[in-house]
Amino acid sequence: MFTKILIANRGEIAIRIMRACKELGVRTVAVYSDADQNALHVEFADEAVHLGASAPKASYLNVDKLIQAALQTKADAIHPGYGFLSENAAFAAAVESANLKFIGPSADSIRAMGDKAESKILMKKAGVPTVPGFEGLEAEAEFKKAAQEIGYPVLIKASAGGGGKGMRVVNQASELKEALDSASYEALNAFGDQRLLIEKYIAEAHHIEIQVFGDEHGNLIHLFERECSVQRRHQKIIEETPSVLLTPELRAQIGAAAVTAAKTVNYYNAGTIEFIFDAHTAQYYFLEMNTRLQVEHPVTELVAGIDLVQWQIKIAAGEKFPFAQADFRQRGHAIECRVYAEDSANGFLPSTGKLLQYIEPRGLGVRVDSGFAKGKEVTHFYDPLLAKLIVSAENRAAAIQKMQNALKEFIVHGVTTNLDFMQTVIAHADFRDGKATTNWVENVLLAKESEPALEHILAAALAELTLVNASAVRSESKNETDPYSPWKTPNGFRN
Ligand code: ADP
Ligand code: ADP
Ligand code: MG
Numbered sequence: 001m002f003t004k005i006l007i008a009n010r011g012e013i014a015i016r017i018m019r020a021c022k023e024l025g026v027r028t029v030a031v032y033s034d035a036d037q038n039a040l041h042v043e044f045a046d047e048a049v050h051l052g053a054s055a056p057k058a059s060y061l062n063v064d065k066l067i068q069a070a071l072q073t074k075a076d077a078i079h080p081g082y083g084f085l086s087e088n089a090a091f092a093a094a095v096e097s098a099n100l101k102f103i104g105p106s107a108d109s110i111r112a113m114g115d116k117a118e119s120k121i122l123m124k125k126a127g128v129p130t131v132p133g134f135e136g137l138e139a140e141a142e143f144k145k146a147a148q149e150i151g152y153p154v155l156i157k158a159s160a161g162g163g164g165k166g167m168r169v170v171n172q173a174s175e176l177k178e179a180l181d182s183a184s185y186e187a188l189n190a191f192g193d194q195r196l197l198i199e200k201y202i203a204e205a206h207h208i209e210i211q212v213f214g215d216e217h218g219n220l221i222h223l224f225e226r227e228c229s230v231q232r233r234h235q236k237i238i239e240e241t242p243s244v245l246l247t248p249e250l251r252a253q254i255g256a257a258a259v260t261a262a263k264t265v266n267y268y269n270a271g272t273i274e275f276i277f278d279a280h281t282a283q284y285y286f287l288e289m290n291t292r293l294q295v296e297h298p299v300t301e302l303v304a305g306i307d308l309v310q311w312q313i314k315i316a317a318g319e320k321f322p323f324a325q326a327d328f329r330q331r332g333h334a335i336e337c338r339v340y341a342e343d344s345a346n347g348f349l350p351s352t353g354k355l356l357q358y359i360e361p362r363g364l365g366v367r368v369d370s371g372f373a374k375g376k377e378v379t380h381f382y383d384p385l386l387a388k389l390i391v392s393a394e395n396r397a398a399a400i401q402k403m404q405n406a407l408k409e410f411i412v413h414g415v416t417t418n419l420d421f422m423q424t425v426i427a428h429a430d431f432r433d434g435k436a437t438t439n440w441v442e443n444v445l446l447a448k449e450s451e452p453a454l455e456h457i458l459a460a461a462l463a464e465l466t467l468v469n470a471s472a473v474r475s476e477s478k479n480e481t482d483p484y485s486p487w488k489t490p491n492g493f494r495n
Contacts, residue, residue: 001317002026002077002101006070007045009081010060011371012387013293014041017079020309029073031066033059035379040371047073054381060084063091067098077101077316083383086292089114103316105269105291112265113289117159117197123286126264128257131276131285133199135159140177143198147176150200156180158187159195164234166190169201205438206277207231208243208284210258211300213311214268215321222255223304224330226272226296230425232348232441237418238425239296240335241303244396244434245279254284261286270297270312279437295388298369299334302392333399334392337407337422339370341384344421350384351416353377361409365392365402378415386417400426 005021006029007014018028018041030045035054042048049069051059059065061084070078078095080086080103092107104110113119117135124130133154134146147154147170156179158166166187168179184194206229214220227243228236246254258273272294274287297308306328315321341351358374370387378384391406393399407423430436430444452460 002075002313004029004046004073004075005077005079005103005313006031006049006066006073006075007041007079007081008060008066009079009084009086010036010039010041010382011385012369013081013295013371015044015371016369017081017309018044020307020313023307024310024313026313029069029075031060031069033381035377035381038376040373040376049073054379056084056381063088063094066091067094067100070095070100071098075100077103077313079103079312080292082292082295087114087290101316103269103312104293105267105271109265109267109271110291113291115159116157116161116288117195119288120197120286122264123261126260128261128264128286129284131155131199131202131287133197135197137196137198140180143180143196144173144176146198147173150198153201153203155199155201156183157197157199158183158191158193159197160187160191160193162191166196167234202276202278202285204278204280205229206243206245206279207236207274207287207438208245208254208277209272209274209290209294210255211294211297211304211308212258212262212267212271212273213306213308213321214262215315216268216318217320219321220259220262220267221321221323221325221328222258223300223306223308223328224255225251226294226299228296229438230431230436230441231438234438236296237338237340237441238336238422238431239299240333240396240399241299242330242333245277250282250284257284257286261289265289267291269315270294270308276438295338295385296336298367298388298390299336299392302334302367302390303330303332304328305331332392332394333396334390335399335403335426336388336390337403337426338385338418339387339389339410339412339422340418341378341386341412341415342418343416344418348418350380351378352380352384353415355412355414357411357413359409359411360387361389361406363402363406365399366406367391384415386412386415400432 004027007017021028028045030042030048031051032042033054051065085091089107089110092102095102120130137143153171156168166183168183170176170179188194208225208227210225211223225243226239226241228239230238261273270293272290275284276287277284301308342348343351354377360368367390368387372386391399391402393402403426425431
């Protein structure tokens with residue numbers, strides 16, 4: 001086992017990983033930027049190294065400084081967390097060449113799955129279902145022909161893409177050229193690579209992903225699904241497992257497809273295969289693989305009964321994974337809400353400031369993975385995720401009930417949060433019926449939210465009434481000279 005691990009990340013995930021280290025008797029090194037000098041993950045670690053300025057490039061994305069910090073503190077491994085450098089093959093390779101262990105998959109696996117076009121070609125060869133489409137096209141005419149063959153609507157995606165960038169839905173042939181131009185321009189700017197792929201756009205889509213886990217001795221299994229369809233701007237906000245959409249047969253099929261996908265790139269450690277699921281046809285299609293620990297890993301931990309982060313560390317230290325597929329089954333139901341400092345009513349814009357009050361909910365089956373506490377500051381430099389609220393219960397209805405109570409108990413003052421917004425989602429009939437698709441928040445929930453609320457209608461009615469009365473009083477009293485005339489009482493009095 002390692003003696004000391006450097007965590008190349010911040011916030012809740014850095015603390016989550018440090019907890020696992022402490023449970024394994026491993027010492028921890030935090031890294032931090034200027035903006036994070038007083039951050040919770042720095043206090044939580046055994047020691048901490050200052051990296052540099054607040055901008056990620058100068059700190060959490062700076063490969064040389066991170067490796068320097070690990071060598072200087074005599075750490076023997078680096079855990080990248082999620083985001084930042086976690087899916088950067090060059091970083092994984094640099095860590096290994098500094099004689100440190102990268103806690104994750106090999107640089108080759110990361111590279112093989114890093115490109116949407118390349119990985120799709122790989123998956124097709126391996127017999128994993130992919131969304132019908134074409135890679136490697138260049139001329140507009142080729143795209144036009146491909147779109148006709150696939151059938152509109154189609155989706156244009158940047159091969160090198162991520163975070164929803166360079167993605168365009170095209171509904172008809174006349175929109176194709178403009179979509180191609182703007183997507184390739186955006187892709188070139190964001191990734192320095194303008195290659196695009198085209199595929200069928202699945203309008204009523206669910207996002208279902210499979211957790212896979214393997215050791216460096218060739219053992220690899222899956223740990224069931226997570227349903228992550230509740231998204232805003234193609235980014236997840238609520239995740240749960242099991243998915244109400246999967247039958248045991250489908251679950252076994254899609255799980256086996258995920259295992260095949262991972263084995264194709266000789267995968268080890270924790271990884272996730274994302275699928276898009278068409279509830280009308282019960283078809284599932286490979287989307288991409290995330291070659292790292294995922295934000296929503298806790299729901300899997302609670303339902304499959306495994307500490308994924310502890311096992312990531314043990315695998316990286318060379319241990320064999322002692323469990324087989326048949327050793328796992330899903331027990332109960334878990335839901336995660338991502339608690340963001342953001343303004344849901346205002347385009348989900350991040351909200352920054354000092355946390356004047358911060359009280360987390362508690363109770364049986366309530367887990368909070370957080371990176372903040374009362375008095376801490378939320379800055380604009382990083383993702384405004386405050387905490388992940390995770391509940392688990394015997395079944396979905398009980399988990400939903402528990403989540404509603406926990407959301408109510410969660411108190412945050414000083415920044416705007418999405419706690420109320422998630423309360424709305426969780427209470428919605430569509431969510432309860434498993435009908436929330438990936439664009440449900442934008443197309444259904446927000447479309448409805450833009451209708452005036454009852455309080456607003458009442459306030460408008462009262463304002464109107466007051467104005468009408470006032471003008472009525474004025475007109476009725478305009479010829480009156482007696483200052484005490486009841487007509488002059490401006491309170492709505494009528495004869
Ligand atoms: P998951 O699939 O685990 O939900 P996301 O795609 O939402 O992961 O991304 C995980 C986290 O990493 C998010 O907080 C996101 O803001 C951050 N992230 C994603 N891509 C990058 C990137 N290129 N650089 C920095 N952070 C990133
Ligand atoms: P990213 O790298 O940005 O995560 P993904 O390929 O994983 O890109 O897609 C992100 C999201 O976009 C998915 O979760 C889904 O909501 C939507 N999406 C992707 N491909 C399709 C498709 N073919 N049809 C419909 N929606 C899609
Ligand atoms: Mg994705």
